[in-house]
Amino acid sequence: MVQNRRTMPTREQLRIWRDYVETADILRTRLGSRLQSRSSLSAGDYQVLLALTEAPQQTLRSSALAALIDWERSRLSHHLGRMEKRRLIRRVPCADDVHGVEVSATESGREAFRAASVPHLQAVRELFLEALTPEQLAEVADVSTALRRHLGLGAVAAAEEPA
Numbered sequence: 195m196v197q198n199r200r201t202m203p204t205r206e207q208l209r210i211w212r213d214y215v216e217t218a219d220i221l222r223t224r225l226g227s228r229l230q231s232r233s234s235l236s237a238g239d240y241q242v243l244l245a246l247t248e249a250p251q252q253t254l255r256s257s258a259l260a261a262l263i264d265w266e267r268s269r270l271s272h273h274l275g276r277m278e279k280r281r282l283i284r285r286v287p288c289a290d291d292v293h294g295v296e297v298s299a300t301e302s303g304r305e306a307f308r309a310a311s312v313p314h315l316q317a318v319r320e321l322f323l324e325a326l327t328p329e330q331l332a333e334v335a336d337v338s339t340a341l342r343r344h345l346g347l348g349a350v351a352a353a354e355e356p357a
């Protein structure tokens with residue numbers, strides 16, 4: 195089936211798309227590298243611990259955690275296994291579901307998360323926030339909101355400390 199040329203992105207639209215994707219990837223990679231070099235946590239560890247520390251009672255079912263951070267269950271299971279060996283999280287069977295597992299951050303996991311947060315937030319400021327004017331930052335917020343709405347995602351909850 196031949197696509198109608200008018201439905202295809204223009205050269206300029208493709209340039210914007212590619213700039214966006216490549217820049218976001220580089221930003222994510224640099225933030226992850228800084229996090230890893232300045233703490234004992236990987237970007238994945240930080241993402242898991244952030245979700246757990248923001249959860250009620252700082253505990254989530256593994257299926258809810260996977261959905262919240264948008265990871266496949268198998269990826270999460272393997273990652274949690276590595277985090278559990280490092281004593282960052284604890285997994286216990288759900289009392290009400292023989293197949294369910296509840297995940298919670300250990301005290302050492304919460305401590306590692308707190309220690310990593312300051313350098314991580316400094317990197318967010320240096321690599322992202324300082325590059326943008328307040329007006330540009332508002333535009334990024336508008337674009338993010340439009341994309342989340344278009345993709346059927348909920349609004350990002352306002353956190354006391356951004357990640």
